[in-house]
Amino acid sequence: TAIKFIAKITEREVIVRDANRYRHFREGL
16 A cells, blocks of 8 residues: 555656646746
8 A cells, every 4th residue: 555655646746747847838938
């Protein structure tokens, strides 16, 4: 179950990182 927990955290981290990149991309336009 620990692996599931870690996977959930990393998944959210990736989503947050993509959201930040997307926001920077929009601000750059």
